[in-house]
Amino acid sequence: MNDLTPARAVAADAGTPAAKIRLLCAEKTFQVRGQDIEALHPTDLDIRPHEFMALVGPSGCGKSTILNMMAGLMRPTAGEVLYDGQPVTGPNRRVGYMTQKDTLLPWRTTKDNIRIALELKSHATPRAEAEDRVRQMIELVGLKGFENHTPAELSGGMRKRAAMARTLIYEPETLLMDEPFGALDSQLKLLMLDQLQCLTQHRRMSVVFVTHDLGEAITLSDRIVVLSARPGRIRAIHDVKLERPRDVFKVRFTPAFSEQHERLWDELKDDIIKGTDV
Amino acid sequence: MAPPATQSAVVGTGATRLPGAVGSGSGPQSSLERFFATSAGRVGARLLLIALILLAWEYAPVARATRFWMSSPSAILGTLWDWLFDGTIWAHLESTLLVMSEGYVVGCVAGVGIGFLLGFFSRLSRVLAPLLAGFYALPKIALAPLFVILLGVDNSSKIALVAVTVFFLVLTSTIDGVREVDRNTVNALALMGATRTEIIRKVLIWAALPWIFTGMRLAVRYAFTTTLLAELIAANRGLGFLIELNSGNFNTTGAYAAIVVVIICSVLLTELLSRLESRMSHWVS
Amino acid sequence: MTEGQRTRPADAARRGRDNILIWQAALVVGLLAIWEICGRLTGADQVSSPSRIIRTIMVWLGGELYPHLFTTLGELACGMAIGCSLGILAGLVLGRMPIVSLILRPIIVGLYSVPLVTLAPLFIMFFGLDLLPKIVLVSMVTFFLLFFNTFTGAQQVDEDYLRTLDLMGASKFEQFRKVVAPATAVWIAGGIRIALPYALVATITGELLATRSGLGFLISRAAERFDMTSLYAVLLILMTIGLLLSEAALRLEHRFLRWRQVAE
Incomplete structure (x- = not known):
């Protein structure tokens, strides 16, 4: 990290949790056939450094819009998005973004897809070391034996895992993930949650993570942001008071977990019921 | 830097599931680009381009020999x-x-x-x-x-x-x-x-x-x-x-x-x- | 399904193929025999005969053929190399400029349909009788085919791939090399496959019109002398070249298409 600005260094020294990413009154409106549709109500939100934050809410509540704005792929209609105190104006190269669509390159094999970031000048890695890290990553996400398959030959879940490996391998300081475990069966999902937690805790990454699955959110996050249906707005922010490190496989059977789950569900159920019959 | 195609990112990432959100939102930035985004603007640009080529062909100051090889639009039109x-x-x-x-x-x-x-x-x-x-x-x-x-x-x-x-x-x-x-x-x-x-x-x-x-x-x-x-x-x-x-x-x-x-x-x-x-x-x- | 059941249809298919091969051989031998007999019976020059054609080719293979073969293939190769590289370059650059491509598209489509081979006499007038006019003609024809294919391919590159690489910190050049170029490669290979026969037609046309060497020259010389045996011999050689080229182009395209076939 040779690009630490003095301001950040001071903040880190002082131990104050300055915001890694900050939404300031950010709002997003889309024009659909001349009509304005508000996707995200003006929103303030801070993501602290090294924090794991989940965004939950009914479909169409602007979760992905928030991620897109943090990644700099979308500009807020009004308001601002700050990253390390700097406004985000173009593609934000400090984040790793795992979108809902996996965007694996169809002409590359699994292992070549996972390696791609290491081939770039900005993450230049010697060949042997790159091979090594790719092999580790493939083992980590359980794609051993599929190294030389093309994306078209992989199942939906495998593609998700390959996309995750591709994002994790260059260890971005911030991770944005849009429903990364949607297509996985529940056994595999637990394994992947475990791996993700290990990695992000170990590397002290900041993570923003969109999901439909409340259990997933509670298992992994420090804080959970509950959003309401369109136009998206923050309904509540829950602190998850579960000890770290958490045992992904057992934490869901603790009373604290159930209590958290119940509170979240109460918060969400009206919106979800409203959302489904629209 | 932000590409005009940002909207397809919206659709591509399944962000909002708004129907027909493509081609909406910020769109092209400069007024020139916005002009070319209309079909009249495009036709105009094409005609302008062709006219420029013909004018350059007709009036380019070249040597007599070169002029013989390249002829000129007016002469061609005359022959036609x-x-x-x-x-x-x-x-x-x-x-x-x-x-x-x-x-x-x-x-x-x-x-x-x-x-x-x-x-x-x-x-x-x-x-x-x-x-x-x-x-x-x-x-x-x-x-x-x-x-x-x-x-x-x-x-x-x-x-x-x-x-x-x-x-x-x-x-x-x-x-x-x-x-x-x-x-x-x-x-x-x-x-x-x-x-x-x-x-x-x-x-x-x-x-x-x-x-x-x-x-x-x-x-x-x-x-x-x-x-x-x-x-x-x-x-x-x-x-x-x-x-x-x-x-x-x-x-x-x-x-x-x-x-x-x-x-x-x-x-x-x-x-x-x-x-x-x-x-x-x-x-x- | 047991092993035995699985092998039986395959066996049948192989036997069918063998049968076809026998029939094909019989057909070719039969046709050649009839031609030979007709040729010997009539003795007419127009008919010639397979044995005379083979003899001519053998004589040519002794040395006379090579300069002409090299002329034709050289013109083809040079023209293709120039036309392809310029066409690919222009297609990639213009294809990645959305507004320019919107404006140019109909003009390009219009030009695409124009039979550019008919410019041959013009180039001969400009560049004389030797290799140059044919090379220019071939590069012109292949340029447009390659340009059009590359242009279309470059426009259809998935923006999400580019965005993914952009966020990883890839420079514009790296995005181009890692995404645009490989995504367009299939289109380029397809363009080359389409362009090859056109390029061969352009070369031969140029040589038929005015030249001092090349296969087209052999054809016109034979035609002027009413030497049908030589004429048939050149046609046979050209047919072989055409087959080899189309086979090579097909293989090239398949190489690039492998991932796409699996996708479908």
């Missing part, structure tokens, strides 16, 4: 004007179109007929396949001198060349069409007790039609090109001959004028074909 009224264009155009259409019809009829034959008797077509592939791969224009020797310099040698070119295109698409017919339909009819001729009459011919039309449409352009090439090599009439004659006499303006006629013809032909195709696709479906 003369040709239009002294009947030059019409005589050559008539010859070209005649050769083209006669060769086309002969090639199509033979191609469809033999194509069906080979399509039905798949064994026969498999035996003949390497032979057909060989003739398919031969650049047909190389046959021009042969046809001239066998049939003389007049139209029949050119018609033969066009017919051969068209024949192989239509033949392959017809064979493909008959082969691709849905086997299930054929089997179902056979189970109903349909005879072989009934199956051919009721199903195969109709199912192969779209394929045949595709081949025939493609063949029109080849027929045009082949006619022109044949006229370049041995002829005393036709647009190709007009190009060859003027080039041979170092009449650059005349050669360009003939090429302009060819360009107009091929653009009209393309337009005609696409109209016909949309009409056809209505009818086929």
